[in-house]
Amino acid sequence: MNILGSMLLMTMMVGVPQEGAEEKVFPYPIDVRDFDNGLRLVGVQFDSPGLAAYYTVVRVGARQEVDEGKSGFAHFFEHMMFRGTEAFPAEEYNDVLRAIGADSNAYTTSDRTVYHILASSRSLPRTIEIEADRFRRLKYEKAEFQKEAGAVLGEYNKSAANPFTGLFEKLQDTAYDVHPYQHMVIGFLKDIEAMPTLYDYSLEFFDHFYRPEYVTLLVVGDYDWAELQKDVEEKYGDWKRGGYVADIPEEPQQNEPREATVSWPAPTLPILAIAYRAPAFSTDRIDMPGLDVLSQVHFGSTSPISQELVIEKQWVDFISAGATDQADPPLFTLLTRVREPDKLEEVRAKLLAEVERISEELADSDKLEATKSHMKYQFLMGLDTADSVANTMAHYLSLTNDPETVNRVYELYDAVTAEDVRRLAKKYLRPENRTIVTLTQSAEVKGEE
Incomplete structure (x- = not known):
């Protein structure tokens, strides 16, 4: 679809604001209720008759794993939370989900762990009952803990067979x-191997972070707000606030380029990552949205460097660029896989030259505006189901616990100029702020991927 069509569609979705009204990118009404114990309830009214997404957003991820030798526990609890309670043992919990026709899962990132259920709206009281029970009364024995720790090691070993995992593990380290953020979400391998011996620490970790002040409940879809508040207060109201706050160390400033290599013990094409320390998520500073726009303008599929290396010369499979929204400074990473291994150094040189160029030259203003419009269009097109809306809102709630964050961030996107893009390239994409990791096939390995 062309940009004009995209803008017309966005106008229809968001609505035309009345004179003097502030236009917001997020097109659905939001309800908010704060409880005395620190728990926040957020509702998003979405047209999905008879269906509701129920998300429990826990603000704990790799970022909070500050104890030496104990990385990976946020992700570990993504597994353990399905082990059941006295009232609802694991099999009975699953029976309830099947009975209400629910789809349930969870995921962990650097900053959050999210548990999500998609079920009928009439099942919300039952959903609230079983979720409140497991978040307050999770119970597991040492043998169950050790079995799940073994499963996490198996998951690590499976993912470690992917060269991209090996590359990113080395990059973060x-x-x-x-x-x-030095370790992957799943944790350091040595810590995962030691995890079966840390049963008592697991109970401590749960007691620290699975508390109401770390949790936001999010319901998207068809719900009655008054009934929802009543049910949540009944089931979660006496959940006791904790008091633990992780002492997260501040990463010192990087003052010189860093470089590492990975020799991969299996057939693979070379993979190159060029990363720069990027700004933390903010609703006040334009830096992170500006770098996101930069990534699309200068390294997207229609950019000159992508056209040259991917389409014309066909030296690489792809070029991607960008950073994730994180509470503390993430990495803005250029990533590519080289199709012709003997071109690896030339590809690296061309990418670094492009970084230097965009630090000096202004982006075309028309392309910049078209890119921003397309990014907003893609965002809105992703808000097409109750589950996708909930997943988007969970992302922002994990960072600020404020549902208006999404609107503030897109105001910053709208304000990004070509001058901002060049300034941010100069500010962040500096050699002394850079880490390069190259993964190549070990010389002992025969054959190609």
Whole structure:
């Protein structure tokens, strides 16, 4: 679809604001209720008759894993939370989900763990009952803990067979010195191997973070707000606030380029990552949205460097660029896989030259505006189901616990100029702020991927 069509569609979705009204990118009404114990309830009214997404957003991820030798516990609890309670043992919990026709799962990131259920609206009281029970009264024995720890090690070993996992594991370990972002969400291998011996610590971790002040409940779809508040207060109201706050170390400033290599013990094409320390998520500073726009303008599929290396010369499979929204500074990463291994150094040189160029030259203003419009269009097109709306809102709630964050962020996107893009390239994409990791096939390995 062309940009004009995109803008017309966005106008229809968001609505034309009345004179003097502030236009917001997020097109659905929002309800908010704060409870005395620190728990927040957020509702998003979405047209999905008879259906509701129920998300429990826990603000704990790799970032909070500050204890030496104990990385990976946020992700570990993504597994353990399905082990059941006295009232609803694991099999009975699953029976309830099947009875209400629910789809249930969970995921963990650097900053959050999210548990999500998609079920009928009439099942909301039952959903609230079983979720409140497991978040307050999770119970597991040492043998169950050790079995699940073994499963996590199996998951690590399976993912470790992917060369991209090996690349990013080395990248994070090289780019960070003290911050918990140094390890992957699943944790350091040595810590995962030691996890079966840490049963008592697991109970402590749960007691620290599975508390109401770390949790936001999010319901998207068809619900009655008054009934929803009543049910949540009844089931979660006496959940006791904790008091633990992780002492997250601040990563020192990087003052010189860093570089590392990975020799991969299996057939693979070379993979190159060029990463720069990026700004933390903010609703006040334009830096992160500006770098996101930069990534699309200068390294997207229609960019000159992508056209040259992917389409014309066909030296690489793809070029991607960007950083994730994170509470503390993430990495803005250029990533590519080289189709012709003997071109690896030339590809690297061309990418670094492009970084230098965009630090000096202004982006075309028309392309910049078209890119921003397309990014907003893609965002809105992703808000097409109760589940997708909930997943988007969970992302922002994990960062600020404020549902208006999404609107503030897109105001910053709208304000990004070509001058901002060049300034941010100069500010962040500097050699002394850079970490490069190259993964190549080990010389002992025969054949190609």
